[in-house]
Structure formats: structure tokens, C-alpha cells
Amino acid sequence: MLDRRLGFRSVIVAGVLALVAAACGTAENSTATEPEARLSIVAVTSILGSIVEDLVGDNADVIVLIGPGVDPHSYQVSARDGQLLRDADLVVANGPLDDVPLEEGLFDLLTTVRSEGIAVFDFVANSNPLFFATHGDDDDDHGHEDDDDHGLKDDDHGDDDGAHEDDDDHGHDADAHGDIDPHFWWDLSRVADAVVQLAAAIAAVDTERAEEFWVERASVVAQIYRDLDDEIVQSVSVLTDEQRIIVTNHDSFGYLADRYGFTVRDTVIPGYTTDAQTNPRAFAQLIDVLVDEEIRVIFAGNTDSTRLAEQLRTQATAQGLDNVTVVQLYTDALGPAGSGAETYVAMVRTTVDLIVEALG
Amino acid sequence: MEWLIEPFSYGFMRQALAAGILTVVMASLVGTWVVMRGLTFMGDALAHGALPGIALAFLLGTNLIFGAVASALVMIAGVSVVSARSRLGNDVAIGLLFAGMLASGVVIISLRGAYAGDLTAILFGDLLGVTSADIRIALAATLTVIVVTFVGYRPFLALTFSPAKAQVLGFRPRLTHVAMLGLITVVLVSSFRTVGTLLVFAFLVAPPATAALVARRVPVLFFVSIVLGSTAVVLGLVISYWATTATAATIAGISVLGFFGVLTTVEARAHLATRRRVTKEMRQHAHATD
Numbered sequence: 001m002l003d004r005r006l007g008f009r010s011v012i013v014a015g016v017l018a019l020v021a022a023a024c025g026t027a028e029n030s031t032a033t034e035p036e037a038r039l040s041i042v043a044v045t046s047i048l049g050s051i052v053e054d055l056v057g058d059n060a061d062v063i064v065l066i067g068p069g070v071d072p073h074s075y076q077v078s079a080r081d082g083q084l085l086r087d088a089d090l091v092v093a094n095g096p097l098d099d100v101p102l103e104e105g106l107f108d109l110l111t112t113v114r115s116e117g118i119a120v121f122d123f124v125a126n127s128n129p130l131f132f133a134t135h136g137d138d139d140d141d142h143g144h145e146d147d148d149d150h151g152l153k154d155d156d157h158g159d160d161d162g163a164h165e166d167d168d169d170h171g172h173d174a175d176a177h178g179d180i181d182p183h184f185w186w187d188l189s190r191v192a193d194a195v196v197q198l199a200a201a202i203a204a205v206d207t208e209r210a211e212e213f214w215v216e217r218a219s220v221v222a223q224i225y226r227d228l229d230d231e232i233v234q235s236v237s238v239l240t241d242e243q244r245i246i247v248t249n250h251d252s253f254g255y256l257a258d259r260y261g262f263t264v265r266d267t268v269i270p271g272y273t274t275d276a277q278t279n280p281r282a283f284a285q286l287i288d289v290l291v292d293e294e295i296r297v298i299f300a301g302n303t304d305s306t307r308l309a310e311q312l313r314t315q316a317t318a319q320g321l322d323n324v325t326v327v328q329l330y331t332d333a334l335g336p337a338g339s340g341a342e343t344y345v346a347m348v349r350t351t352v353d354l355i356v357e358a359l360g
Numbered sequence: 361m362e363w364l365i366e367p368f369s370y371g372f373m374r375q376a377l378a379a380g381i382l383t384v385v386m387a388s389l390v391g392t393w394v395v396m397r398g399l400t401f402m403g404d405a406l407a408h409g410a411l412p413g414i415a416l417a418f419l420l421g422t423n424l425i426f427g428a429v430a431s432a433l434v435m436i437a438g439v440s441v442v443s444a445r446s447r448l449g450n451d452v453a454i455g456l457l458f459a460g461m462l463a464s465g466v467v468i469i470s471l472r473g474a475y476a477g478d479l480t481a482i483l484f485g486d487l488l489g490v491t492s493a494d495i496r497i498a499l500a501a502t503l504t505v506i507v508v509t510f511v512g513y514r515p516f517l518a519l520t521f522s523p524a525k526a527q528v529l530g531f532r533p534r535l536t537h538v539a540m541l542g543l544i545t546v547v548l549v550s551s552f553r554t555v556g557t558l559l560v561f562a563f564l565v566a567p568p569a570t571a572a573l574v575a576r577r578v579p580v581l582f583f584v585s586i587v588l589g590s591t592a593v594v595l596g597l598v599i600s601y602w603a604t605t606a607t608a609a610t611i612a613g614i615s616v617l618g619f620f621g622v623l624t625t626v627e628a629r630a631h632l633a634t635r636r637r638v639t640k641e642m643r644q645h646a647h648a649t650d
Contacts, residue, residue, distance in 0.1 A: 279604040284372075
């Protein structure tokens, strides 16, 4: 009996020692003479991921945290996300944190990762952002963009070396207006400009290629986006001013409106994120707006529930407005395969086409 | 009366009212038994126990109601097994399954990469989005509950007030108990899309509990409960309209406030009655000793 017990115990001890040895071994190996792996860039959303892919092509690995069709507003991080962010050479986020209501679930993790020295590129800060109007007592004024872009010309954007929190600047402007509108990707000219900064950020962490390489890539991609920008201006030109009225599920088209001359008349969900709860009075007023102003198209996004948009349609119809439709668009994330919105460029084209078709 | 009329001049508010009242009727009938028999914790657990089924059904693209029912059945079976096979009490079994089911629901939702929005929708429902299809489902469920309550009235009554007698009278207590749990499930499952599981639970508990403060006989409890619940729905809808608050939560809050309001009144009246009686006795005593 004594022998058996000793035998059992030694097996356990040996096993544990073996595991420890293996763990130590691999840890050492990974920091030793292994050659530099490919550049690894983690993009927080599928849209950012596509933009980064346009820029880097085959020259880096791009990992996306929040996949196609998933709502970034209500995304909650997992342990795996933490690991991915820490292993990245560069993180591309919407950010900066407190003032940008998009990837709220990632706030804490991104803050931690920044403070640990991981390079993070904030797209919104580098896109001359717009602000949401502050929602005071004005019940009728849902989700209108504040068009005097005070912008945010950051002096030290691009060369990200980790913890640069421009919180003071943003905080000041945010108080004056309301939160920053994070849906920058609807203004192609802004994205074209920001891509140049993004390339600089990648160059800063790329130890293999020269900076000129990334400058060159950036100008190629920026040109593609500027061409698309012109294309959109063209296709939108068929719409009259009266036709350019947009009602959406949540407030994601501020930049589209600003750049291409639309008016976002109202939104189903008040406020900027999909988490907000609609209240009955606001909803009732929205029905009245639709009926009174004869707005027949309700645009729904691809990351939130269309239940209320459908209800809006039913109610407007019941009150006498004919031919009201809910048009499904791709707004806050890429679409699945076959949707026509698998990449950023495709998403923009498809959505703009749908909008022009619906409003024309 | 403008404050009352304007909100309900909109179709979606009238639909919310209809869904709310139907849920109140169902929940009052079932909730009276829940409160009388101390099944409240089980009711809450079922409200959360439906979550993984709904989440899984959503993930797989199948009917959410089937998912909710399946999930509730697992919950009931699980509680039964745990309390039968271990020395732990019923409440421990319920607590365990509650935690486990809720956690599984969250994990399943997180697999899809989203989380908070979906969970909110299931817990709080979408009263403003009630369609006529939703109302038809609620109506069917309410009729079912009414019929089963009527048919099962005496077994339910016996099980509630004297389980031993129920056995003797041949009312098959175990089956009756399962039928009751089944009714709770029907109420939950038919209402979670409209009012959400948390509000359904509030309706199962608050109006019957309030009614129990002022009545004893079960039919009276049914009636008072329905009146109280309906009042909460109307008030809640009107208040949430004018104060721009979240609708389902406002209604739930009013139901519970109603309970405390009635409790205070009942206690105050009892207190006053005692004082009057004591004062009267003292006066009589004083007289007698004159």
C-alpha cells in the first residue's frame, strides 16, 4: 500500500514538473532567436479592418475583433480579445475613448492596452470629426449633426507610440457640443485623409520596410477613396433637395449628410447608440413627422433590430401615408458574403446605391 | 383629460395597452397561485431560465417560443432532479439552476459576438413594437390560461391550501404542480417579446401580492389583481409617454409602488383602528371607575 501511494504521488509530481518545464521552455523559445513575424495589425471593427486591408494588402496580417453584422455599440470583450490586442504591432480603433460612443465595450481594455505601451491608432481623431448636437430640451431635434466642424487637428497624430490621450482637447470640445460622431466612414474624403495618417502609424511600427513604401501605398489607396468620393457625389446628384431627407433607425449618417448634402430628419432610436431605449412620446412624434412631411422611406441599419422601424412603417401607414417602406442598409459593420457589402468600398457603394434608389 | 387621451390616440400605444392588459390578466390568474404557494423564486428563475433557450433559438434561427419552452422545461426538470437527488432544499435547487441557466444564456449570446443589446431586448421586451401578431399570441395564451385555471381550479386550490388533502381527494398533487409550472411558462413565453421577462415576473408577483393584502378568497384575489395590474399598465404607459421614460420598467415600478402604497394604507388603517379601540376602552374604563 505504501508503495502504491508513493507511486501515485510521484506520477503527479513528475507530471506537474513536466508541464512547468514545457511552459518555461516555450516561453524562452518565443523570445529567443525566432525571426520577426509578419506585421500584425488588429482592427477593432470590420469596417476598420477592411480599410486597413486596403492599405496593407499582403504586407501584414489583419485581425478584426468585431466581425461583420455585429453591433459595435453592444459588443462585450472576451479574454481572447485582450490577448489579440496585446500581441498586435498596431491596434486600429475608432477611439479616442471617452468621447467616441461606438466601441463602448472596449473602453477599459483599450485604455489598459494603451497604458501598456501598445501602439493604438485612433481613426476618428484623425478624421476631422463631427459632433452630435447636444440633446437638450429640444424634443424635435433628434440626431442632427452640428455642422460647424470645429474638427480636431491633432498635432501628434500618426506617430503613435502608445499612450497619447488627447482627453483634455476632446473633453473641452465635447462639452461645447455633445459627443463625437464616430461614423466617420461615410465621408470618403475624410477617410482618404486619415489613411495617410494611418500609413504613418504603420510605418512607425514597421521595422522592415522604409517609410516611403507606406507613403506610396497611402497615396494609392487615398486616390481610390477620393475617386469613390467623386462617384458618390455623381450618383447622388440625381436627387433633388426635397428628396434628400433621411430617417434612420439610429443616428449613423451624420457624415454622409454633411459631405453629400442630405438631411437626417430624425431617428427611431433617440441618441447616438443602439443601446438607448426609445420612449413613447418621441416615437409618436416621429410617426407624426413621417406623416406630415410625407417621408416614405425608413432606413434600417444592419446591426440593430428592425422591430421598431417596422412598427413605424405600420403606424405611418395606419395614419394614411401610403407606400411606406423600410429599406435595409449596411451602416455600422460589413455585411456577410453575398450581401454586396463584404468590403468597405463595396459596402459604401451598395448602401449609397440603395439610398439613391429608395429616395429617387 | 387631454393627458390621458393624447397618448392613446396613437395605434402603437393602444397595441401596447392591449398586450399589457392581456399579460396582466394571464399573470394575475397564475400569479395568485404563485404568491399563495410561495413559488415566487421559481417564477423568477423561470423568467431567467427561458433565456438560454431563447438565445440558442435565435442563434440557430429557429422559433424563439420553442426555445423558451424547451429552456423552461429543462429548468423545471433540473430543479426537480436536484431537490430529489440531494438533501438540499428546493430553493437551493432553484438558485443553482437559475445561475446556471442565466450564465448559459449569456455565454450563448456572447458566442455570436454581441451581448448587451440582445439581453436587454429579452429582459425588457419591446412594448412600443407590439404588432397585431403579438396580440393574437397573447390572446391565445390568455384564453388557454383562463381555461386551465377554470378546469384546474379545485386541484389548484387544494394544492395551495392543503397538499395532504389534495392527495386524499385524488387531485394528484404532482401533476397539479407541474400544470401550474406549465402555466407560468405559458405566460412567460407568450409575453417576453412584448413586455419582456422581467415585467412578466413583476406582473406575476406585484398585483397578486397587493391583492392579498386586502382580500382572502381566491376569486376576489383574481379580480383585484387584474384591476391593480391594469391600472399599472395604463398609468405606466401614460407616465412613460409624458415623462419620456422606458415603458416596461415604468409599469413594473408602478406595480411595486402600488404594493407599498396599499401596504402603508392597510397598516395605517390597522394602526388607527387599534388606537381608536384602545382609546375607547380607556374611556370606558375611566367611566366605570368613576
